[in-house]
Amino acid sequence: MKIVWKNKAKAGGVSGGIGGKKRSRQLPITLNPDLPFDKGEDEASTAAGGEADSKNLNDGQEDLTNEDRIRNLVECFRSEGNQLAEDGKYHEALGKWEAGVSLEPKNAVLHEQKAQILLEIGDSWNAIKAATQATELEPLWCEAWITLGRAQLNFGEPDSAIESFDRALEIKPNHEETLTDRNTAIRLVKKRKLLQASGLDVADNRYKVTDKVESV
Numbered sequence: 001m002k003i004v005w006k007n008k009a010k011a012g013g014v015s016g017g018i019g020g021k022k023r024s025r026q027l028p029i030t031l032n033p034d035l036p037f038d039k040g041e042d043e044a045s046t047a048a049g050g051e052a053d054s055k056n057l058n059d060g061q062e063d064l065t066n067e068d069r070i071r072n073l074v075e076c077f078r079s080e081g082n083q084l085a086e087d088g089k090y091h092e093a094l095g096k097w098e099a100g101v102s103l104e105p106k107n108a109v110l111h112e113q114k115a116q117i118l119l120e121i122g123d124s125w126n127a128i129k130a131a132t133q134a135t136e137l138e139p140l141w142c143e144a145w146i147t148l149g150r151a152q153l154n155f156g157e158p159d160s161a162i163e164s165f166d167r168a169l170e171i172k173p174n175h176e177e178t179l180t181d182r183n184t185a186i187r188l189v190k191k192r193k194l195l196q197a198s199g200l201d202v203a204d205n206r207y208k209v210t211d212k213v214e215s216v
Contacts, residue, residue, distance in 0.1 A: 074100040078110060090117050108137035108144060115147045119154060127151035135167075142171040146178055149185070158185040158192075 064072075081096030094117050097110045104110070112134040118127035131148035138144055149164035165182040169175060 070103050074104045074107060074110075077103075078113075081113070085113075085117060090121050093117055094121075106137055108134045108141060111137065112141075112144050112147055115151055119147075119151055124151055124155040128155055135164075140171055142168045142175065142178075145171070146175075146181070149178075149181060153181065153185055153188075158188040161185040162189070 077096045077100035081093040081100070084090075084093035084096060094114060097114050097117075100110050101107060101114070111130045115127045115131035115134065118124070118130060128148065128151040131144060131151050134141065134144035135148055145164050145168035149161040149168065152158075152161040152164060162182060162185045165178050165185065168178045169182070172178070
């Protein structure tokens with residue numbers, strides 16, 4: 001499953017993205033059949049119809065378990081976040097998905113979407129944590145490993161990124177984007193080794209994806 005979202009506010013950005021199911025319809029409002037007033041004879045027929053409608057609505061709600069209600073609410077948060085992300089409102093989208101995660105902590109899709117947005121706003125460390133959650137919940141989800149690798153690469157850990165990209169390639173061999181990102185990580189590792197061999201100060205051996213990496 002590849003989640004895709006279009007960034008209207010900014011071209012480029014993190015590859016891959018957030019996709020969109022239609023927003024779940026809200027549950028109907030339950031009517032109260034015991035309103036505090038007397039009904040006259042002329043109202044008896046109308047009252048009976050109202051009570052029947054109310055009973056039908058209540059029956060519909062009773063058919064939903066608490067788990068179903070939570071799932072519907074989480075999907076609502078996810079859909080709203082998708083739209084906000086598509087409009088470039090990343091912090092607002094993040095808030096929606098965090099609300100969804102608080103209700104359904106084992107939702108791997110929300111964790112992966114959070115990681116993408118955190119990368120977009122430059123918070124690579126928290127992106128790593130969110131993407132790691134996604135891979136732990138769905139270890140066979142290729143895109144979760146790709147997002148984790150990109151977060152590690154942006155955080156300056158190309159060795160860890162290579163491991164994550166390798167996991168993704170085990171699931172989807174010859175995946176073009178993954179191979180490209182993995183080659184970037186390999187070049188960064190080689191660059192670091194060259195600096196170490198030259199005797200230069202490499203105490204800070206972290207490199208960003210945006211760093212210029214020359215062929216070695």
